[in-house]
Amino acid sequence: MQNDMTAVAEQNRERGYLEIFQEVTRLISMVLDPQQVMDLVVRRLPELLEVDAATIRLLDAGTNTFVLGAAHGLSDQYLSRGGIDTRETMDMLMKGRPVAKTGVDVDPLYQHSAEAAREGIKSVLSLPIIFQGHIIGIMRLLTRKTRSFTPMEISFSMTLAEQIGVAISNGRLFKEMENQVDFLKEVHEISRLINSTLDLNIILQTIVDKLPKIMGMKACTIRLLQPETNQLELAAASGLSPEYLKRGSIRREDSIFQALKGEPVAVYDAPNDPRVQYHDAIRSEGIKSILAVPIKKGREIIGVMRLLTTEYHCFTASEVTFATAVAEESGSAILNALTFQKINLLFNQIEENERFLQAIMDALQDRIVVVDGKKHVVMVNRKFLQQENLAEKALLGRPYDLIIPWKIEGRQCPVGKVLATGKMCARTDHLTVNGHAQWLERSVFPIFDNEGRVEYAVETVRDITSQKSLEQEKIEREKLAGVLETAGTVAHELNSPLFAALGTAQLLRDDLEKEEQRQEMDIILRNMQSMAELTKKMAAMTGFASKEYVGDTKIIEFH
Template identity: 25%
Template sequence: MNPPSKNVNKLRKEFSELSALSKLSEMMSSDITLSEFLEYCVSSLTRELDAQGAGLFLSDNDNGHFTVKTRIGLCDDTVADIHSGTDPLVKWVMEVHEPLLIIDELMDPRVREENIKSIIVSPLKIKNRVIGIFYLTRTRPGDNFTAIDQELVTIFAAQAAFAIENSRLYRMTQEKIRELNKLNKIGKMLTSSFDIDHILKIIVNTIKDMINIEFGALLLLGEEKLNITLVVPSNINDSTVDEFEATMVETMKILTMEEVQMVKTKVIYNENYDWSDQESRGPTSIESLLSVPLIVRGTVQGILNVAHSQENFYTKDNLRTISNFATQISMALENAKAYMEMEDKFKEQGLLMEVSKALTSTLDLDRILKLVVKITADLLKVKTCALRLYDKKTCEFTVRASIGLTDHLLRQTSLKKGEGIIGKVFETGAPVAISDISKSPDFKHYEILRSEGIVSMLAVPISIKDQIIGVLNVYATQRRWFTDNEINLLSTIGLQAAAAIENARLYTFMHENFMNTIKALSAAIDTKDHYTHGHSKNVMDFSALIAQEMGMTPIEVELIRFAGLLHDIGKIGVSESILSKKSGLTDEEFAIISTHPKLGTMIMDSVDFLKKISPITYHHHERWDGKGYPMGLKGEDIPLGSRIISVADAFDAITSKRSYSGSKTDDFGISEVCRCSGTQFDPAVVEAFASVMEKRKSGLLKIDEAPFLLTEQLMRELS
């Protein structure tokens, strides 16, 4: 068994690291600058890991050098080697993309400075690209970094890399917006709007002033599809619109010499131009057409079309007029397109920042997974989304969160490693986009998905530290060609989700370690006196049930549970001969054992996490009539939690075998507690205790119904 002081130190260190990670998440979603955030990372790692030297260096891919962003305690020679890119440890990390831990017993000959005894070098990675490193050193012999220290640095590195990348994307977006604004000023004479539909109307109306037209159309090539916007008279018939659309598609094929895979048409009705005599003319067809390519940087990006229902209506002069105007039109449309793309990109970055804030707002894994699918569905404008995590035990992908999927589909679409599109994404680590699932040979459960109306699918890996832990995918009920931007967006969400999932898992792991440490401390108390073995747990359980019966909040109940478990921690400092004495205690011995509340407070006050519950344990030997110790508090001056633990403590002492007496029955213990109501105990607490025992006796309540609820809210409360 570890000495109590080591357990306390371990507890203090674990909580300090947990607090640092929590603070790191908070700062990620705050308004601080990148420099301030990176300085916090280095200073926090230096403090948490007791490093004598630490620094953050960003890579300059152009010359192989590193820029010093922030440093603490590193000697100039070490910094110079890192800056020049000649440090062999840094070169190794940059080559293999993995963190490096060097300890005294395995001293690496690549370490140049003799005073350094232990080193951690951890890469800052974005999409398999190393953008910098954390470099930490210890100089004291035997004071080596551990694998757990390395894991903490790795987490900080992931968060720092994410912050740097977000900052870079934000700056890039801002620069592009500024550049776009300049382009807007240059093209101000050409356009009064960046709305392509509005620009099209302006173009058509401008050309109409030059030459007489009845129809106007703008065709723009996008990713694997042709976007057609038609401007037509307000009272045109549908058959003429269909004819005009078909003519536009054929014209586009001829000019670009490419097959058009998908056509998306939008019709704008021009209220300023109509056919008042259309019915008298009968069915109308297009007889004259002028088509001019819109060329941007030597490539046909679209076509401007004007048409008329009269045969041979346009002349070569009309064609020359429109051709001369085409360059200006191309510039105006390109500006509008670029503006909208940048606007969409800016909105996307803003949304991704909101995603980051949302995912760092909680460390509850189930809540994180639900947030991921909801945010994904909103961003990609789909109604169906699923997040699957890989279960190593069953070798299956388990749907942990979904939206829009029926229970039937979820039950019937289990997948194992290597099966279907999900398995392919898992094995290759690459996104897969399918516009038509019926044409994909790798697709599994096609009939089930088809019955749900699903046509298209996009799936991306969820990976952390180059290890894929799951797959995030969206479904569309109409045929959809997912763009590169959409694939990148979903991939970015997958990365953010992976980081959030890893943080939640680490948080859970640290909680478990924390609870094990707490229980070990409690066990250390019980083992000093085998007669009281299990006493701390019993007091904890009874205290929680009494608190629940009194209507206290879940957080208050949990605080009392912790206090009940640790109420006798001060007995660690009391001699075993006194604790296990079979005869009555002398006055001197009683005075010694009466110091255990104070000793317990001294222990818990040395750990920030336990300061909030130490007043409860300190006063658990006070009496309602003021005749208790250590301060002789009376009535409601005694903390309620202390009054509850006092009853639970007394009952378990009465009904348990002690060195000085045998065990008594529960009924006897209950009667004794009730007898002392109003003198030793708070009557309200005794009443709740009696109710609990009655329910327990009748089988309506079990001790096991009060499990630990170590929630984020409780952690913040204890902090």
């Protein structure tokens, strides 16, 4: 009878297991999302297996630690206690073996026995979740009454865990595939956007804005290596506070170090993970997980892109691949934009230099004309345009001989001479323009190309008409002064003897008795007085005019 009852109970239990197995299979076949699988399992399993709580933890390949996937029936405080179980238990689990324990709340060897006591946990069955021979996580079933798990229960739970493992993996696979399709589309879209511009800031901002939205994450940053210092500098960011961004240099962080070596780094528990620094800032910003990927252009690493979440997130292989693909795509666009920036900068510098040169030329008061080897005008300065009242467009490219106003027929053109000989030429031309005499001082210099041929000739033309007029005036003035001096001297030298002769003649006339003699003496006196008049004029003269005399000789007429 006893045996019969045991057999019935056994049969009932087996049926019960079968039902549970069927129920679990049915449940997990309903959903494909691994998170939903885990949530469902931890919620429903305690009831089916008559335990008080259940947790599923997944192995984070990046850190080789187990991170919480789903839990039911436990306080957050208990769940965040840090370590999971004793090292022996964890080692057993990693070897694929289940571990059943009772009295965990009083076990002196268990480092979290106090937390277990607070939570009222007495017994725990820990099971590895295995998929295709690899541990992908652990499931724990917990009771608040002391319970010894039978080998049958353990074996059954192992089977369940395996089934869950299949479901999680399938779900992951499906999710991955789904994500990959989405990601492919998004990579294409981002690539299209960032390759449609050469503006570096737009490219960077597009990436940091788009990527976290696509991946369902909080924030994104891009840091680029500065070629001058080889230091990373923040180039763009989204979803982060200015305080967080200013927290300090992160170049000593392991995550950055690894990423700069070309490897993606996934940090599940950013507030505590030693591979990132500034844990306080990470906590106050609410950041939980970080993915850092290198930004590459070919083999060269030019920066690091980081994606940040506000929920603990186990980055999947496809997410890492996607982020890496976007980073690589960004790498080419960033480099193109940087090259474009450099070219633009050079172009601006060239333009600036040209403006500077033109400003110098325009500031000069001499007229300047530059001609090429074919004697066509390639440049003139403002003074030239003002003087000739011409527009630059009307001159450039035209033959020099047609546009210059200082051409002299029959004289060799100095510009042509310089182009032909490569030797500088300077001369002064006197010409008449619009009826006015003009003096021009012309200097022509050659400019040689790399092979020593005359490439350009630069002509500067200075109007020295006023200078020449002043010189002419000075000569005239000096000539007048000379004439005046001579006239004064001559008058003075003549006046004393003339005075003696005239006076003596007058005295003599008074002594003459004959009228005929007196008349003759009057002729002498009249002529001497004419001479006296002339010397007076000479002494008082202020100017003169040259008069033609005979041949080349000229005589002076006093004013």
